[in-house]
């Protein structure tokens with residue numbers, strides 16, 4: 275039903291069912307008449323004079339109509355008149371399961387199936403944007419009446435202001451009409467904020483229904499959009515100011531500006547502001563370009579250092595030194611050579627400074643390491659420090675072992691020489707016939723045994739140090755991958771993925787939106803939105819937020 279001035283319009287919406295009573299209900303082509311026939315009780319064989327069929331003439335019969343068609347037929351004109359200052363009410367009644375909630379709210383999880391209220395909110399904010407010569411303030415309230423009890427479905431939301439304090443009571447207004455004392459009014463500035471409140475209220479209603487095991491047919495809800503409209507009057511001084519700004523800017527293209535309406539002034543002013551903003555943007559881009567050119571020379575060294583750290587191998591210290599002093603070209607080559615890391619050629623290209631917006635990855639990465647990624651970068655540095663230490667130890671151990679091995683070889687050949695000499699010169703034997711060794715040979719023999727013990731010990735140490743190095747290398751690789759993944763994610767979320775897209779992904783699943791390849795994310799979202807239209811974004815944002823809030827409170 276819709277109110278148009280004092281006039282009340284009545285519509286009937288019939289819900290499609292699996293077995294529709296086609297033979298009993300007839301819709302006439304004028305889409306305003308419905309005939310309902312009553313089946314005669316022929317079994318009883320009694321003919322009575324009671325009426326057996328009825329014909330209803332209404333303002334509209336909506337059979338199998340889409341949500342959009344229903345909105346256009348019933349609510350559109352009411353909303354437009356409300357924006358002009360006329361009160362309007364759209365009321366829906368019917369038996370349980372008839373489709374009241376479906377008609378008024380629709381399915382909160384489906385944009386296509388949204389009902390009259392979300393569509394009305396969208397229309398209100400669309401009109402607010404169009405009507406530049408007016409200033410609008412929009413407030414919402416959501417009341418539930420259950421038996422004799424009044425429930426403020428938006429009481430849980432902060433920022434609301436109660437019309438009057440105290441318990442909820444219905445009061446008669448001095449100027450006529452009724453209002454609910456104590457009901458909170460919530461200011462909303464765009465459709466998404468409004469959807470948030472609608473869904474929050476719906477959620478509170480559902481939770482309340484479960485808690486009290488309410489019979490839904492006894493519960494009634496009133497969702498009110500309060501609109502305050504004011505003309506945007508400009509003082510003479512403001513008009514002069516705008517005029518002169520517009521004239522200054524448009525000098526040469528317009529000889530004279532005739533002020534016809536406030537709307538015209540504002541349009542010109544908007545045009546003027548846009549042009550100034552555009553000019554400012556170009557200036558900023560230019561200055562950014564120059565400063566980047568200067569910076570790119572200064573930052574080459576630091577990237578070289580970082581990347582040499584990433585590719586840390588056995589020759590790390592000397593490589594680091596070489597890289598730090600490499601010219602720009604070899605920086606790219608070095609990154610490509612880091613087979614162990616995740617930085618590949620395409621990342622090399624991406625890390626090359628460019629002056630486009632979003633910021634180049636090269637600079638963004640440096641910023642990231644100082645800010646969001648500072649902790650993981652610190653751990654990476656710490657692990658690299660330990661790794662270097664262990665590698666140094668391994669290097670020293672290897673040298674010691676090699677020198678030990680050389681000593682052993684040398685002592686073995688000396689000993690062999692002594693033996694040969696002894697045998698060729700004829701050797702002394704002891705009481706039991708055992709050969710008697712000369713002092714030099716004996717010293718060599720003892721020394722060789724010690725060296726072999728030392729070699730065995732060092733070899734064991736070398737094995738365990740090698741294992742430690744492998745482990746540290748693994749940790750460093752992990753940290754490096756984590757740092758780069760976090761950076762990619764942060765970069766995508768900060769500069770490439772629109773906020774709406776992020777909201778859709780972040781609240782829909784366990785994967786961080788930034789980890790989804792940007793092309794894929796945008797593609798997925800654009801596919802969904804293309805199917806439903808770009809205006810679906812705020813609807814889904816609000817829905818996801820409500821779901822998230824409920825999840826968080828569970």
Ligand SMILES: Nc1ncnc2c1ncn2[C@@H]1O[C@H](COP(=O)(O)OP(=O)(O)OP(=O)(O)O)[C@@H](O)[C@H]1O
Nearest residue numbers: 289290368369370371372373374375376377490491
């Ligand atoms: N026109 C329609 N097209 C498709 N589905 C519909 C339609 N009308 C209602 N439904 C579906 O029928 C079911 C009942 O509708 P709904 O909850 O809106 O009824 P209701 O009148 O609000 O009931 P109650 O008074 O018990 O709250 C819902 O699952 C709804 O999605």
